[in-house]
Amino acid sequence: MTIADINLKINPERFRKDFNVLSQIGADSQNGISRPAFSPAHQEARNWFRARILDAGLQFKTDEAGNQSGFLECGLNNAPTFLLGSHLDSVIHGGKYDGALGVIAGLEILRRVKETGLALPFNLEVIDFTDEEGTLVSFLGSFAFTGKLTRKQLQNPRGGKEALEVGLSKAGLTMENLLKARRDMQTIAGYLELHIEQGPLLEQNNAQIGIVDRISGIAFYRLSYLGKAEHAGTASMQNRRDAALGASAFTLAAREIILEQFPDCYSNVGYVKYQPGLFNVVPEKATLTLEFRSADKKEFRRIHTEMINKSKSIAKKFNLGIEIEFLGEREPVELNATFRKEIHNGAQLLNLKSMPITSRAGHDAQTMASFVPTGLIFIHSVKGISHSPEEFTPWEDCINGANVLLQTVLRLSNKYTDFDEKK
Ligand SMILES: [Zn+2]
Numbered sequence: 001m002t003i004a005d006i007n008l009k010i011n012p013e014r015f016r017k018d019f020n021v022l023s024q025i026g027a028d029s030q031n032g033i034s035r036p037a038f039s040p041a042h043q044e045a046r047n048w049f050r051a052r053i054l055d056a057g058l059q060f061k062t063d064e065a066g067n068q069s070g071f072l073e074c075g076l077n078n079a080p081t082f083l084l085g086s087h088l089d090s091v092i093h094g095g096k097y098d099g100a101l102g103v104i105a106g107l108e109i110l111r112r113v114k115e116t117g118l119a120l121p122f123n124l125e126v127i128d129f130t131d132e133e134g135t136l137v138s139f140l141g142s143f144a145f146t147g148k149l150t151r152k153q154l155q156n157p158r159g160g161k162e163a164l165e166v167g168l169s170k171a172g173l174t175m176e177n178l179l180k181a182r183r184d185m186q187t188i189a190g191y192l193e194l195h196i197e198q199g200p201l202l203e204q205n206n207a208q209i210g211i212v213d214r215i216s217g218i219a220f221y222r223l224s225y226l227g228k229a230e231h232a233g234t235a236s237m238q239n240r241r242d243a244a245l246g247a248s249a250f251t252l253a254a255r256e257i258i259l260e261q262f263p264d265c266y267s268n269v270g271y272v273k274y275q276p277g278l279f280n281v282v283p284e285k286a287t288l289t290l291e292f293r294s295a296d297k298k299e300f301r302r303i304h305t306e307m308i309n310k311s312k313s314i315a316k317k318f319n320l321g322i323e324i325e326f327l328g329e330r331e332p333v334e335l336n337a338t339f340r341k342e343i344h345n346g347a348q349l350l351n352l353k354s355m356p357i358t359s360r361a362g363h364d365a366q367t368m369a370s371f372v373p374t375g376l377i378f379i380h381s382v383k384g385i386s387h388s389p390e391e392f393t394p395w396e397d398c399i400n401g402a403n404v405l406l407q408t409v410l411r412l413s414n415k416y417t418d419f420d421e422k423k
Helices: 012-024 039-056 100-116 139-146 151-155 159-172 244-259 297-317 337-349 364-368 395-413
Strands: 059-062 070-071 081-087 123-128 188-196 209-215 217-226 266-275 285-294 321-330 354-361 374-379
Touching: 012 039, 012 059, 012 100, 012 209, 012 395, 039 059, 039 070, 039 100, 039 123, 039 139, 070 100, 081 100, 081 364, 081 395, 100 123, 100 188, 100 395, 139 364, 151 159, 188 354, 188 364, 188 395, 209 337, 209 364, 209 395, 217 244, 244 266, 244 285, 244 297, 285 297, 337 374, 337 395, 364 374, 374 395
Parallel strands: 081 123, 081 188, 188 374, 209 354
Antiparallel strands: 059 070, 070 123, 209 374, 217 285, 217 321, 266 285
């Protein structure tokens, strides 16, 4: 008999009780949750999580990026560690399930394995990654954990440098020490995350378990077209250098590039500003933001090239200057094939219908997948709604997801040497 043949399931009452207590932390009067990174509510959730880890008789760990873990040693010398996790932070006025569910499910699995006395070939660790939602940096915890975080990223964090410093200090952390959170990836056997889908595919296909095959990459640019400010009534229509024309033409062209050449991809020009921005002055500067997403690495690189070439040819066409600022990206990733197979097998064993899904939203699993074998399990989000108080997943689906997570860990423990293909 192998470990996967053991018909082990989570304790649903304990799981639900924890989830309900956590759902009260940062709850607002309209049924939403506000736990942005290092806010008082987030600190309260972190403290609560720490207490639950200690109550369960697990080791508590924390690092220089504020990632918090519960740890269950397997007893073997130099054994690698298998990670389960997600995040306890939320967007402002978000939902109860995004991130929180994956952390609580991971904790429940460690407790279940511990009380059953199962001998696994790896240590188990449940981790709460800091600032997944990007209040301060975006993926701060998983970037620091994997060593992906750079000093350059900390120069101009998206929530502002001051907010980052203040947030860190509230948790007893410092900017200087953030890079020290890096863990030796050779010691990590794999990473598995349970998360709500935040999209409608499971619902539309009447399936319970989503097996994520790829996670979209995303890139961010700021483009500025530079023209000349002139009197709008006297400068010639033929010769004026109107920066607005550059921004308008690019907005349309970006859409055409995606529709015509990359039909599975997405782009968005979400912000445009004209300067000086007056009725009667030809705009001398037009600044826009561009983001695009693709789940395919080659396509993703080609979109970069196409967008940049097009932005330059438009500048030339309208006799404008152009400034191109690359603000960062997350590469598309493919998730580990052995993990996907065992998620499927685990779901089948539990009589649940599963289907492959490409994730369009980012997750800590995206960071981890570049470093260690990684899997991501989705469960139903009613109407696909997320980042909203209306985010809802029936409790039965939460239990099913946690049981598939447990089954997948057990199945992978039988063959963990096989899945270390670093993909
Ligand atoms: Zn999330």
